[in-house]
Structure formats: C-alpha cells, structure tokens
Amino acid sequence: MQTETQIDHLDLSPQLRAAADAKDAQTLNALLDPLPYSEALRELLNLAPEERDVVLSLVSPELAAELVEEAPHEMGADLIERLEASRAVEILDEMDSDIQADLLGDMEDADAEAILSEMDAEDAADVRRLVEYDDDTAGGLMMSEVFKFSDTQTVGNVLKQLASDDEDFDRYRGQHPYIMDAQGHPVGVVSLRGLLTAKRSMPLTSIMVEPMTVDVSTSLETLDDIFNEHPFLGIPVVEADGRLVGVVLRTAVSQALLERSESETLKLQGVVGDELRSMPTWLRSKRRLAWLSANIVLNIIAASVISAYEETLTAVIAIAIFLPMVSDMSGCSGNQAVGVTMRELSLGLVRPVDAMRVWMKEISVGVINGIALGILIGIVAWIWKGQPALGLVIGLALALNTMLAVSIGGVVPLLLKRLGQDPAAASGPLLTTVTDMAGFFFVLSLATLMMPWLI
Amino acid sequence: MQTETQIDHLDLSPQLRAAADAKDAQTLNALLDPLPYSEALRELLNLAPEERDVVLSLVSPELAAELVEEAPHEMGADLIERLEASRAVEILDEMDSDIQADLLGDMEDADAEAILSEMDAEDAADVRRLVEYDDDTAGGLMMSEVFKFSDTQTVGNVLKQLASDDEDFDRYRGQHPYIMDAQGHPVGVVSLRGLLTAKRSMPLTSIMVEPMTVDVSTSLETLDDIFNEHPFLGIPVVEADGRLVGVVLRTAVSQALLERSESETLKLQGVVGDELRSMPTWLRSKRRLAWLSANIVLNIIAASVISAYEETLTAVIAIAIFLPMVSDMSGCSGNQAVGVTMRELSLGLVRPVDAMRVWMKEISVGVINGIALGILIGIVAWIWKGQPALGLVIGLALALNTMLAVSIGGVVPLLLKRLGQDPAAASGPLLTTVTDMAGFFFVLSLATLMMPWLI
Known part of the structure; x- marks a missing residue:
C-alpha cells in the first residue's frame, strides 16, 4: 500500500527542473530512462515548454526519440520542431521512416525543410516521398525500410548475412524477407x-512463394481487412509500376485505427484537433472557441423558435420549465443513435447507402422510447403543475421529438460521410440544433393549440 | 466508376436467404467466402436471426469462426449461443483459446456449460481457467497455446520438429519459442x-536468453507500455508460482485497446453495452431507456430551479429564450473538457491525483472562452431585445457557467475514476445536470437582482 501511494504521487518535476537548469544530462537520463515511456512523457509534459526543450536536447537521442514517438503526432511534431535542426536530426535518426514522415508532415514547412536539409540525403529523399501520401493509406502508413534479398541469392547467402549479426536485421524481427x-x-x-x-x-x-502486395493508395479499412484475414506481420507496398516502395506493418495499422478512434471520440465531444493540456492555453482556447462559436449561431436559430411563441409562453409560464427538458432529453436520444452509427461505420457494418435500413432500425427504437419517455414526462408535468393538458402537451412533444432525434442521429452521420464531410465533428451540432428547434416548436405549437385547456 | 457503384450497392441478402432456405451449404460458402470478413459479417447481420443461424450452421467451420471473430464480442457470443452445442464446438475449435474464453464468458451460464461439456476435456479445462481472469489483464488477454520446447532438447531436435510441418507451428508465426x-x-x-x-x-x-515474463494480473496499460518498449510479438504469462500459463500477443493488446476506445466513445454518447443495430429492438430499446430514465430524473432536478423563479420569468419572458441557450452552450464547453480528460487518461498522461493540475489548465481556458462567449451572447441579447441589462444578465451568466462547466468537465472524470466508477458512462449526465442547474440559477438570480432595469 505504502509503495503504491508513493508511485501514485510520483512527481519528478522539481528534480527534472533542477537537472535541466544545471544542464545535467546524466541525471536527466537517470531520472527518465527507468520509467515506462508513458510516465516519462507525462513528466516531460508537466514541464514548461522551454524546460522540455532543454530535456530533449540533453537526454540520449534514443530516449528522446521514444518520448516523441509516445506523444500523439501533433504534440510530437511540436516537441521536435522547437529543437535545433541538428539535434532534431539526431533524434529522428532513431526512428523508422514512417514515423519521421508523420512528424515532419505535421510541422510548419520551414521547420521541416530546415530539418530535411540537415538529414542524410537519401533518408531525406525517402521522407519527402512518404510525406506525399495520404495518412490513412498504405503509402502513408508504410515504412521504406524493407527486409529484402535479391533473387540471385542462395539460402546459404541469406543465412550468412543473418549470422553476421547486422544490427539492421533486428528491426525486421518476425518479418519474412522479400525476394526482389x-x-x-x-x-x-x-x-x-x-x-x-x-x-x-x-x-x-x-x-519462395509469390507475395501478396498492396498498392500505395490502399485504404486503412482494406488493410485492416487484409490483416484480419492473413497472419502476416507486414505487407509489401508497390507503386503502380509494380516496384516495391515500402512495407506496411500490422502494428502500424492497429496504431492508426486506435488513433482514429480516439480522435473521433474527441470530435464527438466538440474538440477538433489533437488537444493536450500541455499545449499553450491560447491555442487550446482558440480551437475550442472556433467550434463553440459555430454552435452559438445554431443555438440562436433554435432560440428564435421560442421567440416566435412569446405570447403562448406568457400565458402558460410553466412551459418554460419543460422547454429545456424536452430538447435536452431528445438530444440525448439522438446522441445515442449517433454513437451507434459511428461505431457501425468504424466496424464496417454500415455504409452510407444503408441510410434507409438504418432509419428503419432506429425509428423502431425511437417509437418505443419516445412513447415510454413521453408518458413518463407527461405524468411528471401533470402532477407537478396539476394540469392534465400540460402533461399531454409535454409528453406528446417529447415522444415526437424523440422519434425525430433518433432518426436524425442515426442517419445524419451516414449522409455527412456520403457528402465527404467528417461525421464525427459535424453530427452533434447538427443534431442538437434540429432537436432544439423541433422540440421548442412541438411544445409551443401544441400548447398554442391546447390553450383553452391550459389557462 | 461503374464497378465502384456496383460494389457499393452490393446486397446479397436475397441470394443468401434463398440458399439458406434451400439448405445449400455450397452456395452459401461460395457467396460469403470471397468477401472480406467485415463485408461478409455485414451481409450476415442483415439477415433475420433465424436465417443467421442457418447460415452459420451450414458454412464451413473456418468461415463461421472468422465471421464470429469479426463481430464484437457480445454479438459474437450471441451468434454462437443460438446454435446447436455440437456445431458451436466445431466453430470454436477453429479459434484460439483466448477468443473461446471471451465468447463463452459473454454467454448465459447454461449455454456456456452446454458447449463446454461437448468440448474436448482438456480444451474445456483451459477455457474454464481463462474465463476466470479479468478481461483487461494478462490472464484475460492471453491464449494458452504456447510455442515451447523443453530445456533438454537440442537445436537439431527443434529444427526437425519445425521441418515436420506440424500445422500447429503455423499459428506461432513470428513468435520466438520458449524453453521450459x-x-x-x-x-x-x-x-x-x-x-x-x-x-x-x-x-x-x-x-537461449532469459525471457521477460508478466504475471496473470498485469494490467492492459502496463502491457501496452511493455510492448511499446520492447519489440516482442508476445510475452509469456506466469502464475504466482512462476509456472507458464499462456502468452499475451501484441495483437491481443492492440485489439483490446481499440475495443476499449470504441466502447468509451459509445458510453460518452449515452450507450451502455455493446449495441449493434442487428440486435433485437426490445434489447436496444431497454438499454438506451435505462440510461435515459436516469437522465430524466436529473433533468427534473435541474428544471426545478426554473420553477423556483417563475415570478421573474413571468415579468421578463424574454429570459425563457435564453435559458436553453446558456445551459446548452456551457454543456458543450464542459463536454470539450470531458473529451480532453478522457483522452489524456487513455494516453496515461493524467492520473486521478492530477485533478488540481488539470483544473488549473482548464480554468485558464474557461476564463478566456467564458468571457469571449459571454460578450458574444450578451451583445446578441442586447440587440435582439433592445435591453442592455438583459445582455448583461445573459452574458455574465454564460461566462460564469462556462468556467464552472469546464472545471467540472475536466475534473469529474478523474474523480469518478478515483472512486472506481466508469468515467465514460457517468461524466456526461453529471456534467449536464450541474451545468443546467447552475445555468438556470445564474440567469434567473441575476435577472431577479437586475429586475428594476429589465422591466
């Protein structure tokens, strides 16, 4: 117990800061090297940006490379970008070419150029080529280092080369060699x-047997399918002319799928971009505000519905209590449908063309839940304000709006995807605006109709 | 283009249904086998449950096993559970023991027992043992099949055994053999x-060199750290007495991380459990309603704040327009903070003890965004209703509530985690309730204070 509490509260910031101030490379290595990389990264990010620079300049290039690789790409690029170009190259040299390309692709062009000009010419050419490919394709996921032999060699040649203990072979651990x-x-x-x-x-x-290959433009989904169906650790990637340009590893595909899933979660919560709290406040604030300001406009549109019914509202003020409840509850129902659609999209179980099928599945749940929730809230409204007609208005509005919300929530991500838009970032605001507007409209227009029984 | 459209609209349901009706195993295999597993699974799930049973009973056990493995666990368990026990065993025999255990662990006890009693006694004992371990530990993630040799053997023995082309060796592709x-x-x-x-x-x-081993109770996070730091494809898992009980593969860890991330996304959207639209409507409806009903109670609590200020509301009806806007906008700000905390938790960059540090980072963004959004909405309210005092009330309320919302959104997931609760499922409802209540309170109490300038 004692030990666990200590580890739980471990905070090396003061020691790291002191060692960074003293330019004491040995102590920095000694403090960070024994930690799991995720913990070492957390310690690094707890420091101020200038202190991080000093730490990354002083620790061993191997450790610096591991820390940068452990960070999400955008953060990793930022960590490297702030260093001297020559130091950046020392650290990048410890990484595979696919990671180098991801990092350089996330930097300002000028910074990336400064680093590339310091790199070994051949490595730099490799990276320049890799940066051109889209992130979520075989080209963007592959590394250019390949475990390969020539078709003129014998088994004995290969065994001899393997036995020579070339350090390079270590990085191909488990991969099968390709014959060129x-x-x-x-x-x-x-x-x-x-x-x-x-x-x-x-x-x-x-x-040898004939190898399976993929084209540079093969999508992440297709690669995932291929690795699910074959036990390969890697697949060779070829250009249109059939020349080998790299290999995509199974691990690169898993990593890309995990990153995509995590970035979708963030976007569904209204965070666009790769935010970590160790980034500058103004940057975090600016990105969040961009999304929120669009949202405020949508909110004003929805609120204008209430404004149109001010007379009804003045006559039956109790309605004001239930307006946010109806819109919030149906927003929740709609978000559930968004969540299920996003998941089925990522599992490949629905396609944009399945919108009608999804809607039928969604509306059946919407009818049941709409009626159940409508009755529940209707009874609450009736008892609370002692007016059966109010219960009817609120209950009916929630039932109708729930059906609408699950329909929109289930189908909108598919339509956005079809239009080439990002369903994770845009589904939520669209859903909320429509369910708010419709919710206010259902409550207030039903109340206007039922006015004689409400006052 | 022509081809792509055709593939895009591919729907084999009628053909599959006809073949299933005719009990035509060969046609079923011919239709499904050439498809990527994700597409074949989508086709299967588009059928009615009884039709799925027929298909899974007739296709080759290998294909059936791949389809079940492609489905999320709960769905996979359901697909198997509905079959005859003897057929279920045929399909399970095609899978590794860790997958068998996951599937049997997700079934009703009686169904799992029926299947276990039909299995080979040794395999069944293996699976019974594996089911006991927690899902996200080395024990729960390991398979009991291990690539191993005895310490009395020579290199020659091993090469001979490898050359004998035992089918078993294929499943260890790329793994290094352990010496026992x-x-x-x-x-x-x-x-x-x-x-x-x-x-x-x-x-x-x-x-041989000394192997790294992990204990059965090692957590998913620790395993991820280990695989990040070492190039191993698998790690042997030992019981407390040091005996080898299985091996955790790198791929099992990536898969578990991806599943956890996807299930967190769902939970943040208000879907608890492993919902797919191919599940029965009543089950989907029941699960969603369970979460929504808890939410309705929280909404009623929040609405009671409005009820307490009915007098103010009657006097200044324009406020009713802005109530949902203030609560919705601050809910969005709070959700952004929840998203970032959930991400940093999953990356291991924050721990529950870091709540104070997170709050300081969050409130600095909250102050900036609160003031910016407050001024924006304040100006809107002023212009819309022509009352500067109304602008002040609404703007100030939104600013204060935004600061509160980001504080709660950033910190609540950490507190829930500390209390052993699931932050993904509970953060959203807690956040919304507090920001609704506080938003209504700020607007209405400020309006009550400023009443002389509002009417």
Whole structure:
C-alpha cells in the first residue's frame, strides 16, 4: 500500500527542473530512462515548454526519440520542431521512416525543410516521398525500410548475412524477407522456417512463394481487412509500376485505427484537433472557441423558435420549465443513435447507402422510447403543475421529438460521410440544433393549440 | 466508376436467404467466402436471426469462426449461443483459446456449460481457467497455446520438429519459442535467427536468453507500455508460482485497446453495452431507456430551479429564450473538457491525483472562452431585445457557467475514476445536470437582482 501511494504521487518535476537548469544530462537520463515511456512523457509534459526543450536536447537521442514517438503526432511534431535542426536530426535518426514522415508532415514547412536539409540525403529523399501520401493509406502508413534479398541469392547467402549479426536485421524481427528482381519488383517471400529447413545451396527462388502486395493508395479499412484475414506481420507496398516502395506493418495499422478512434471520440465531444493540456492555453482556447462559436449561431436559430411563441409562453409560464427538458432529453436520444452509427461505420457494418435500413432500425427504437419517455414526462408535468393538458402537451412533444432525434442521429452521420464531410465533428451540432428547434416548436405549437385547456 | 457503384450497392441478402432456405451449404460458402470478413459479417447481420443461424450452421467451420471473430464480442457470443452445442464446438475449435474464453464468458451460464461439456476435456479445462481472469489483464488477454520446447532438447531436435510441418507451428508465426524446465517454468527464449545460426548438436539452453515474463494480473496499460518498449510479438504469462500459463500477443493488446476506445466513445454518447443495430429492438430499446430514465430524473432536478423563479420569468419572458441557450452552450464547453480528460487518461498522461493540475489548465481556458462567449451572447441579447441589462444578465451568466462547466468537465472524470466508477458512462449526465442547474440559477438570480432595469 505504502509503495503504491508513493508511485501514485510520483512527481519528478522539481528534480527534472533542477537537472535541466544545471544542464545535467546524466541525471536527466537517470531520472527518465527507468520509467515506462508513458510516465516519462507525462513528466516531460508537466514541464514548461522551454524546460522540455532543454530535456530533449540533453537526454540520449534514443530516449528522446521514444518520448516523441509516445506523444500523439501533433504534440510530437511540436516537441521536435522547437529543437535545433541538428539535434532534431539526431533524434529522428532513431526512428523508422514512417514515423519521421508523420512528424515532419505535421510541422510548419520551414521547420521541416530546415530539418530535411540537415538529414542524410537519401533518408531525406525517402521522407519527402512518404510525406506525399495520404495518412490513412498504405503509402502513408508504410515504412521504406524493407527486409529484402535479391533473387540471385542462395539460402546459404541469406543465412550468412543473418549470422553476421547486422544490427539492421533486428528491426525486421518476425518479418519474412522479400525476394526482389533486378528491376525492384517483389517476386517472392520466404519464411524463416523455410530457410531453416532448406539446403544451403538452394537458390532462394526455389523456396519462395509469390507475395501478396498492396498498392500505395490502399485504404486503412482494406488493410485492416487484409490483416484480419492473413497472419502476416507486414505487407509489401508497390507503386503502380509494380516496384516495391515500402512495407506496411500490422502494428502500424492497429496504431492508426486506435488513433482514429480516439480522435473521433474527441470530435464527438466538440474538440477538433489533437488537444493536450500541455499545449499553450491560447491555442487550446482558440480551437475550442472556433467550434463553440459555430454552435452559438445554431443555438440562436433554435432560440428564435421560442421567440416566435412569446405570447403562448406568457400565458402558460410553466412551459418554460419543460422547454429545456424536452430538447435536452431528445438530444440525448439522438446522441445515442449517433454513437451507434459511428461505431457501425468504424466496424464496417454500415455504409452510407444503408441510410434507409438504418432509419428503419432506429425509428423502431425511437417509437418505443419516445412513447415510454413521453408518458413518463407527461405524468411528471401533470402532477407537478396539476394540469392534465400540460402533461399531454409535454409528453406528446417529447415522444415526437424523440422519434425525430433518433432518426436524425442515426442517419445524419451516414449522409455527412456520403457528402465527404467528417461525421464525427459535424453530427452533434447538427443534431442538437434540429432537436432544439423541433422540440421548442412541438411544445409551443401544441400548447398554442391546447390553450383553452391550459389557462 | 461503374464497378465502384456496383460494389457499393452490393446486397446479397436475397441470394443468401434463398440458399439458406434451400439448405445449400455450397452456395452459401461460395457467396460469403470471397468477401472480406467485415463485408461478409455485414451481409450476415442483415439477415433475420433465424436465417443467421442457418447460415452459420451450414458454412464451413473456418468461415463461421472468422465471421464470429469479426463481430464484437457480445454479438459474437450471441451468434454462437443460438446454435446447436455440437456445431458451436466445431466453430470454436477453429479459434484460439483466448477468443473461446471471451465468447463463452459473454454467454448465459447454461449455454456456456452446454458447449463446454461437448468440448474436448482438456480444451474445456483451459477455457474454464481463462474465463476466470479479468478481461483487461494478462490472464484475460492471453491464449494458452504456447510455442515451447523443453530445456533438454537440442537445436537439431527443434529444427526437425519445425521441418515436420506440424500445422500447429503455423499459428506461432513470428513468435520466438520458449524453453521450459520440467516444472513448467519458462527458463529461456530463443530467436529463430539464433536457431538458424547455431550448430544442430548444441543444447537449446546454450543459445537461449532469459525471457521477460508478466504475471496473470498485469494490467492492459502496463502491457501496452511493455510492448511499446520492447519489440516482442508476445510475452509469456506466469502464475504466482512462476509456472507458464499462456502468452499475451501484441495483437491481443492492440485489439483490446481499440475495443476499449470504441466502447468509451459509445458510453460518452449515452450507450451502455455493446449495441449493434442487428440486435433485437426490445434489447436496444431497454438499454438506451435505462440510461435515459436516469437522465430524466436529473433533468427534473435541474428544471426545478426554473420553477423556483417563475415570478421573474413571468415579468421578463424574454429570459425563457435564453435559458436553453446558456445551459446548452456551457454543456458543450464542459463536454470539450470531458473529451480532453478522457483522452489524456487513455494516453496515461493524467492520473486521478492530477485533478488540481488539470483544473488549473482548464480554468485558464474557461476564463478566456467564458468571457469571449459571454460578450458574444450578451451583445446578441442586447440587440435582439433592445435591453442592455438583459445582455448583461445573459452574458455574465454564460461566462460564469462556462468556467464552472469546464472545471467540472475536466475534473469529474478523474474523480469518478478515483472512486472506481466508469468515467465514460457517468461524466456526461453529471456534467449536464450541474451545468443546467447552475445555468438556470445564474440567469434567473441575476435577472431577479437586475429586475428594476429589465422591466
């Protein structure tokens, strides 16, 4: 118990700050190296930006690279961007080319150029090429380092090269080597087990099998399907002319899926961009405000419905109590439908063309829940204000608005996707505006109709 | 373009239904087998539950297993549970033990027992043991199939066994074999490269290195840290007595992280449980209603604040227009803070003890955004109703409530986590209730104070 509490409250900031002030590289390494990377990163981000720069300039390039890789991309790019270009290159050199490209792609062009000009010319050319591909395609996810041999080699050549203990081979752990022809096309793949059990004099071409390849433009979803269906650890990526340009690892695909899921959660909550609290306040504030200001306009539109019925409201002031309740409750029902659609989209279980099918499934739940919630809130309104007609107005409005809300919540993400818009960022505000407007309209127009029984 | 549209609209339901009616196993296999599993699953889920049963009973056990594995766990369990126990066993036999355990753990006890009693006794014992572990621990994530050799064997023995082309070895693709002592403790691990380059007569013990192991209770977060720091494809899992009981694969950890992230998104949107639209309507309706009914109670509490100020409201009816706007806008600000905290929690960048630090970061954004939005909405109210005092009331209320909302949104998930509650499911409703109550209170109490200038 004692130990756990201590670990739980561990905060190295004062020690890190002191070591950074003293430019004491050894102490910084000693403090951060033993921690899991996620904890070391948390400690780093607890420091002020200038202190972070000093820490990343002083610790070993390996450790600095791990800390930057552990951070979400945008934050990682920011951490590197603030360093001297020569130090940035030292750290980037510890990373695979796909990660280098992600980081450089997230930087200001001038900063990226400064770093690229300090890099080894060949590495820089690799990275420049990788940055061009879309993030969520095989090109954007692949690394250009490939475990490969030539089709003129024998099993014995390969075993000898493996035995020479070249450090490079370590990064291919578990991957199967590809066999290349003279034009750079992948013509085969051999298993390590195949190598183990073949005679040393045999040519590689006699034990290889034809490799599966993907085009640079293959989507993340398709890659996920392929890795689900095959036990490969990586798939070679080819350009249109069939030349090998890299390999996408299974782990890169899992990582991209996880990042996409986390960024969707953020967007559904109204945070666009890759916010961490260690970013500058003005930046966080500006990004959140951008989204909120659009929302305030939508809110004003919805509120204008109330304004149109001020007479009804003055006559039956009790309605004002229930207006926010009806709009909030149906907003919640609609958000549930958004959540399920977003999930089914990410699992590949619905497509934009399935909108009608989704609506039928959604409206059946909407009718049941609308009636149930309508009766519940209707009884509450009746008892609270002693007016059966008020209960009827509020209950009926909530029932109708719930049906509308689940319809919109279920279908709108599909329509946005079809229009090429981002369903995660836009579904919520659209849903809320319509359910607010409709909720106010149902309550107030029903109340106007029922006025004789309400006053 | 033509082709893409055709694929986009592909719907095999009529053909599948016809083949299922005719009990035509061959056609079913021919229709589903060529599709990526995610598409085949979508086609399956588009059928009625009874039709799905027929399809899963007739297609090859391999294909049935892939379809079930592609579905989220709860759905997968449901698909299997509905089949004859003997058929369920045929399908489960195609899966690794960790997946078997997940599926059986999600079933009704009686159904799981019926299936276990039909299984091979040893496999059933394995699964019974695995089901006992918590889902998000090494025990719950591990499979009991392990690539292992005895410490009495030589390199030659192993190569011979590998060459014998035992189908079992295929499932260990890329993993390194563990070396076991007579008591079942993992005493070493050898790399395939080590095997390739060693003499056949050497004992395994001379080329093995000491393996890293984890305890069955190791958490998902810790496993993620370990796989981030080491290139292993799997880690052996040991009981307290040091005996090897299984291996956790890197892929199982990525999969669990992705599932957790997706289920958190759903919960933040107010969907508790693993809903897919292919589930029965009554079940989806019941689960959503459970969450909504709790919400309705919270809404009534919030609305009672309005009720307490009916006099003020009657005197200045224009306020009714702005009540939902203030509560909605601050709810949005609070949700942004919830989103960022949930993300930082999942990245391991904040811990429950960091609540004060998070609050300081959050309130600085809250002050800026509160003032900005307050001025904006204040001007709108002033111009709309021609009353500067109304602008002041609404603007000030929104500013104060925004600061409160981001404080609650940022900190509440940490407090819930500390109390052992689920922050994803409970943060939203708690936040909304408090920001509704406080929003109504700020607007109405300020209006009461300013009454002389408002009428």
